[in-house]
Amino acid sequence: MKPSVMVKASIKSYSCYFPGGKLTNEQLEQELGVWSAAKIFDRTGIAVRPIAAPDECASDLGFAAAQQLFAGGACVSSDIDFLLFCSQSPDYFLPATACLLQHRLGLRTDCGAFDLNQGCSGFVYGLAVAKGLIEAGAAKNVLLITADTYTKYINAKDSGVRTLFGDAAAATLISAEDADEGLIGPFVFGTDGSGAPNLIVPAGGARHLISPETVVERKDPDGSCRSLQNLYMNGREVLDFVLREVPKAVDQLLLRWGHSIENVDHFIFHQANKFLLEQLREKLNIPASKFWMQLETCGNTVSATIPIALQNASKQGVIRSGDNVMVIGFGVGYSWAGAMIRIQ
Incomplete structure (x- = not known):
């Protein structure tokens, strides 16, 4: 017997945003003098890293990614029932950056919002939370923003990590869908x-x-x-x-x-x-x-x-x-x- 159709969470769209600053391997070779540009690329697979400006926060990158998502027609701001902001570089200790983004993005005031302090596993954690909210009937459209500006924590003379990290944000729309099997x-x-x-x-x-x-x-x-x-x-x-x-x-x-x-x-x-x-x-x-x-x-x-x-x-x-x-x-x-x- 075919299982009954139920509400399932599904990823509908993505949008990514990169700040305008750049850090190249040639710059790292000149500034650090440890590895050649070619060796940095061979070891890391990275040629250039996007770098946030001194006054540019993870929330700014996340805001831009969400705006691009809306502009692409995946949804409009009034569709969002819940905002999840995943970052380890928040604007403040308090309040939650998700609350700031709810207001800045013009989301409804009956929209839930909270921060997840997770790093490289954070997107998958966010997916699980979004799936739970949707399949429990608590939300129909969840906006998951993952954004970090780790380069602000890095010492300019630390060759071990400066070759690796860049700054960026992604906005992912997870929505309810009638389906007969799980999608996430x-x-x-x-x-x-x-x-x-x-x-x-x-x-x-x-x-x-x-x-x-x-x-x-x-x-x-x-x-x-x-x-x-x-x-x-x-x-x-x-x-x-x-x-x-x-x-x-x-x-x-x-x-x-x-x-x-x-x-x-x-x-x-x-x-x-x-x-x-x-x-x-x-x-x-x-x-x-x-x-x-x-x-x-x-x-x-x-x-x-x-x-x-x-x-x-x-x-x-x-x-x-x-x-x-x-x-x-x-x-x-x-x-x-x-x-x-x-x-x-």
Whole structure:
């Protein structure tokens, strides 16, 4: 017997926005003098990174992405029942940046809105929340904005992370649809807070307040400099975490989905860097033709990498209606999350 038609959550549209500032490999070679421009590209897969202006916040990028979504005709602002803003670079400690964006975007005042403080796994977390709201009957149209300006946390003399990160935002419309099968999901999630010190901005929150001490720069053995107010990443530990946990998450997701890895049409993982992604692909034995990797013009944009990749793959005709796409986010926390998406 065919199952009854029910309300299911479906991704309807994406829109991405990049700030006007640029940081090229040639600039990094000149300023840092550690790697050549060619070596930076070979290692990271990145040629240029979008950089937000000093007075440009993640909310500004998210606002622009949402405005583009509305202008594209996917919906109008009055259609939105719930706004989710995922970022680790909010405008303020309080109020929630989602509340500021509700007003700025002209959304209805009976629209729900809150922030998710998640990094590279944040898009998948946002999808799960949106799906829950829609399929519980609490909302019909959810606007998920993922936006980060990590470059504001990076010390200009830190060669370890400055080669990787860019700033960007994505706006994703998730809507209710009558369907006889799920269009988003199943999901898997994972958390290991013991890894928190390996990817962190140590000072600036309530645990470690800003003081004269927190602005003092210290030099690593490799020559990189940073203060306690800057982003710190232990690259080796993060790589080990990803190669340990992500393959297990893929296996768990396939088990919940009820199909083998051969039934996945495309794999879109968090676009961290070329070296890490190639290590993952080889460990999982995924054909290159099914594995998306495109960091050249945007770099690692944290919570926005997966929707940017989904939009680019759709525009280039790589993913099409009916395709099954596995998305996996992983990083700061440690936090990871995966989902299956049926492209409409």
